Amino acid sequence: MARYPMRWTACAVLAAVVGAGLTGCSGDSNNPTSSASKAASAASSLASRGAEALASATASAGRKLDEVKGGIDAKDAVRLGTPTTDNGRATVKVTAENSASSTKSFLVQVNFRDSGGNLLDTVLVTVSDVAAGKSGEATARSNRSLSGQVKAEVARALRY
Structure with missing residues (x-):
């Protein structure tokens, strides 16, 4: 629980x-x-x-x-930047590296946690149309204002 x-x-x-x-x-x-x-x-x-x-x-x-059809686990291909606060909401840069031979998109679940490890929020972000062998970026933004020290982690990521 x-x-x-x-x-x-x-x-x-x-x-x-x-x-x-x-x-x-x-x-x-x-x-x-x-x-x-x-x-x-x-x-x-x-x-x-x-x-x-x-x-x-x-x-x-x-x-x-x-629901993503044909998606493969891509958690190791996704990196997160350092979380910051924008108007009270936590934001973090999401970078996805496409090692496939064709253009792919990524669906990434980012969890925001407090310094004690408690889950504060979870969001999905899409990094769309990343060219083969290239990286793409998006920004994950919390659904509500978060206070204190916020950490971000990739919970799941799919390349499709």
Whole structure:
């Protein structure tokens, strides 16, 4: 089971605490156990929704890769640059080297992880029409804003 990114957990706890504090003003302020229970429940719910969205994106990427007809494993032919942040979203240069004797395209799944190895996001990028014996480039961009130190890795790559 994938671990929840700390960012989601921290946001969920903050939202839950604020929400619990607001509901405490409505007559429940004499029961701190109830407020704490509501906060924990809200935090768990938010973290679960974040994890579900990430699991859905990962599954969708896998399905799209599985749909490629005649694709061959090309993970060793793909290199990633150093991730940077552009308007809060992580970006990384993807370079694919075509060792085939004809023009090919590449479909690459890039995973973005935090410094602890937790999966933050996954995206697909296409490097199109790379000439025989040449390299092509594209940029992978996270689906949402990511904070902290972000690492990128090639999860899967197909040449077709």
